[in-house]
Amino acid sequence: MAVxxxxxxxxxxxxxxxVARRQAWSRAxxxxxxxATLLGLVVLVxxxxxxxxxxxxxxxxxxxxxxxxxxxxxxxxxxxxxxSVWVLVFTVIFAIPVAVGAxxxxxxxxxxxxxxxxxxxxxxxxxxxxxxxxxxxxxAVFVRLMELGPxxxxxxxxxxxxxxxxxxxxxxxxxxxxxxxxxxxxxxLGATRWQTVWNHVLPGAMPGIMTGTILAIxxxxxxxxxxxxxxxxxxxxxxxxxxxxxxxDSFTTLPIQxxxxxxxxxxxxxxNAAAGIIVLMVAVIxxxxxxxxxxxxxxxx
Amino acid sequence: MALASSPEGSxxxxxxxxxxxxxxxxxxIVASLVLCAAVSIATTFAIIFVLFxxxxxxxxxxxxxxxxxxxxQWQTLFNPRSFGVWELVLGTLNVTLWSMVIALPLGLAAAVxxxxxxxxxxxxxxxxxxxxxxxVPTVVYAYFALTFISDDVLLPLFGDSVSFFNxxxxxxxxxVMILPIIASVSEDAMxxxxxxxxxxxxxxxxxxxxxxxRVVFPAAISGIMAAILLAIARVIGETMxxxxxxxxxxxxTLSPLESIQTMTGYMLQVALGDAARGTTDYTSLFAVGxxxxxxxxxxxxxxxxxxxxxREAYE
Numbered sequence: 001m002a003v004x005x006x007x008x009x010x011x012x013x014x015x016x017x018x019v020a021r022r023q024a025w026s027r028a029x030x031x032x033x034x035x036a037t038l039l040g041l042v043v044l045v046x047x048x049x050x051x052x053x054x055x056x057x058x059x060x061x062x063x064x065x066x067x068x069x070x071x072x073x074x075x076x077x078x079x080x081x082x083x084s085v086w087v088l089v090f091t092v093i094f095a096i097p098v099a100v101g102a103x104x105x106x107x108x109x110x111x112x113x114x115x116x117x118x119x120x121x122x123x124x125x126x127x128x129x130x131x132x133x134x135x136x137x138x139x140a141v142f143v144r145l146m147e148l149g150p151x152x153x154x155x156x157x158x159x160x161x162x163x164x165x166x167x168x169x170x171x172x173x174x175x176x177x178x179x180x181x182x183x184x185x186x187x188x189l190g191a192t193r194w195q196t197v198w199n200h201v202l203p204g205a206m207p208g209i210m211t212g213t214i215l216a217i218x219x220x221x222x223x224x225x226x227x228x229x230x231x232x233x234x235x236x237x238x239x240x241x242x243x244x245x246x247x248x249d250s251f252t253t254l255p256i257q258x259x260x261x262x263x264x265x266x267x268x269x270x271x272n273a274a275a276g277i278i279v280l281m282v283a284v285i286x287x288x289x290x291x292x293x294x295x296x297x298x299x300x301x
Numbered sequence: 302m303a304l305a306s307s308p309e310g311s312x313x314x315x316x317x318x319x320x321x322x323x324x325x326x327x328x329x330i331v332a333s334l335v336l337c338a339a340v341s342i343a344t345t346f347a348i349i350f351v352l353f354x355x356x357x358x359x360x361x362x363x364x365x366x367x368x369x370x371x372x373x374q375w376q377t378l379f380n381p382r383s384f385g386v387w388e389l390v391l392g393t394l395n396v397t398l399w400s401m402v403i404a405l406p407l408g409l410a411a412a413v414x415x416x417x418x419x420x421x422x423x424x425x426x427x428x429x430x431x432x433x434x435x436x437v438p439t440v441v442y443a444y445f446a447l448t449f450i451s452d453d454v455l456l457p458l459f460g461d462s463v464s465f466f467n468x469x470x471x472x473x474x475x476x477v478m479i480l481p482i483i484a485s486v487s488e489d490a491m492x493x494x495x496x497x498x499x500x501x502x503x504x505x506x507x508x509x510x511x512x513x514x515r516v517v518f519p520a521a522i523s524g525i526m527a528a529i530l531l532a533i534a535r536v537i538g539e540t541m542x543x544x545x546x547x548x549x550x551x552x553x554t555l556s557p558l559e560s561i562q563t564m565t566g567y568m569l570q571v572a573l574g575d576a577a578r579g580t581t582d583y584t585s586l587f588a589v590g591x592x593x594x595x596x597x598x599x600x601x602x603x604x605x606x607x608x609x610x611x612r613e614a615y616e
Contacts, residue, residue, distance in 0.1 A: 019506075022508050022510075022511070023508055025508070025510055026508035026509045026510035026511070029418075029509070029510040029513075030414075030418050030509075032410075033410045033411075033413055033414035033418060034414055034418070036406070036407050036410030036411060036414070037407075037410060037411040037414045037415065037427065037431070037484075039407055040407060040411075040431070040434050040477050040480040041430060041431065041434065043477055044433075044434060044437070044477065047445045047449055050449050050453075051444075051445070051449075054448075097337075098337045098340050099337075100337075101333065101334045101336075101337030101338070102334070102337040102338040102340065102341060104334055104337075105331070105334035105335055105337060105338045106338060109331050109334060109335075110338070118342075119338050119341065119342065121605070122341055122342055122345050123341050124601070124605055125345070125598065125601050125602065125605075126341060126344060126345060128531070128534050128538075128597055128598075128600075128601035129348065129538070129594065129597060129598075130537075130538025130539070130540070130565065130593060130594075130597055131538070131540070132538065132540045132565050132568055132569065132590070132593075133348060133352070133538070133590060133593065133594055133597075134348075135572070136348075136351060136352065136568075136586070136587065136590050137344070137347055137348050137351055139572075140351040140355070141347060141351065144578070161344055164340065164341060164344070165341065168341065192324055192327060193327075194324075194327045194330050194331070195324075215436075218436055219436070221438070222436075222437070222438025222439065222440065222441070223438070224438070224439065224440045224540075224541050225439075225540035225541055225544075225565070225569060228569060228572050228573065229568070229569070229572045231572070233572075233573060255438050255440040256440075258440050258441070258444065259440050259443070259541065259545070262440070262443060262444045262447060262448075262545055263545060270448060273444055273448075274444075277441050277444060280438055280440075280441060281437070281438075281441065284436060284437065284438060285433065288429070288433055288436055292429055
């Protein structure tokens with residue numbers, strides 16, 4: 001058989017029991033397996049409902065627009081939402097051009113040799129490195145060595161390195177999806193390789209790159225450990241300044257704020273954490289849904 | 302490429318071969334693309350350099366043998382201090398064990414269902430939903446583990462025999478988190494099992510259940526192993542869930558009801574404290590980090606090797 005290596009040489013298929021019995025088991029298995037498939041989702045939905053019951057009473061305009069506070073009923077997520085948005089904007093600015101550039105080089109320009117294989121393996125491995133390790137890297141390189149402190153810039157650079165491997169992988173896949181005939185047509189008409197990439201390959205790969213980017217933003221938006229590692233676990237009661245100097249301000253993000261409220265001993269803060277989680281989950285589910293919509297549009301074209 | 306496939310000697314092919322392939326300046330563009338790719342290599346080197354240079358500082362004070370001796374405790378808060386990392390490693394193994402006990406049957410069942418039972422439409426609908434479980438921010442799972450699972454379920458269920466911070470609440474949430482990894486990597490493996498095998502079994506009168514578990518499942522076993530390795534790598538690197546819910550008392554136990562501390566949990570604890578640079582507390586962060594990095598590295602490389610072998614077997 002062609003599949004030796006991976007399968008036992010002979011697959012034993014001795015049937016046990018009557019045909020009716022075997023078929024009954026087979027029919028039942030469909031529902032048992034479906035149940036097992038759905039169980040994780042059911043758990044998440046139940047926890048989500050529990051959480052909504054605890055959190056919704058605290059979720060009002062004051063909660064969204066107040067700074068954090070020692071008093072649970074006055075505490076809000078203004079600085080953490082603004083911090084999250086600001087950090088994510090710069091994460092995307094740092095990560096996406098580099099990721100797309102790396103993917104274009106790997107797919108369109110790189111010689112097919114050991115160097116390319118090394119780069120591929122390296123990216124696959126980086127994608128599996130725990131986020132807290134990226135936090136340590138950010139702490140040592142951006143916060144200490146480059147003396148940026150636990151700033152928005154250091155946070156964005158750390159998260160950019162963290163999402164780089166996954167965005168490279170999705171960009172490579174997107175570029176692969178572009179039909180070779182498009183490249184060949186462009187080259188045959190006299191375009192150079194770069195003109196072909198810029199005018200034909202990248203526009204064709206754009207929906208796939210966007211999908212990957214959105215999913216990467218969702219991942220970075222929920223990241224906590226790497227940012228705590230670089231020292232972002234602080235009390236912030238001001239808006240980030242919209243300026244270059246503002247990039248060196250310290251910051252907090254929504255997941256960090258949720259963590260802060262979760263580990264407080266006072267039970268009043270639980271409702272705040274639950275309300276923060278509702279906002280965070282709406283953002284993350286929204287981003288995931290957006291990614292699906294973009295991917296579907298890609299399929300239709 | 303296009304040039305190679307054109308008939309030799311045609312006007313177009315000759316014209317294309319004479320034309321310079323690049324405009325001036327394009328070399329610069331290609332060079333900058335190479336730089337982009339080099340960032341990823343530099344990241345790997347930077348991680349290794351950062352972790353191991355400070356870990357060396359740690360091992361100048363604490364001997365290798367002391368660090369890995371299984372009879373030493375991990376006691377960094379008061380004197381006499383002791384840095385036996387085995388307690389932290391066992392904490393990590395504890396949550397790995399129990400989260401796999403939860404996620405493995407469910408994840409594999411989901412993979413079998415999606416690959417062998419589900420209608421195309423159902424699969425297209427279910428897969429993104431399932432993948433959402435891996436996209437939930439881990440701090441959310443951490444909160445759920447502490448307040449709902451531990452407080453509302455485990456404490457009433459086990460009473461005094463379970464501590465408030467316990468590995469089981471963290472493991473349950475970790476299990477939910479890694480479900481999609483096990484399900485989707487195993488499903489990919491099952492989907493790439495050749496149709497002939499299934500059809501031969503159906504032809505012999507096997508039921509769907511028998512085909513799924515006695516033909517497809519064994520044929521996809523190496524892909525399933527890769528899925529398990531990737532899921533384990535995810536669990537041992539996960540920080541927030543274990544830091545919040547599993548406790549912060551290192552202990553040599555695999556019991557799911559006790560308070561433990563994992564390697565990542567310890568690292569976060571150091572980050573939250575204010576260990577001065579150069580102290581043993583600070584450098585221990587890098588020693589534990591280096592060990593964690595090595596563990597996830599071995600698991601990821603192992604998974605890649607298995608997946609590659611598996612692909613070769615079928616293509």
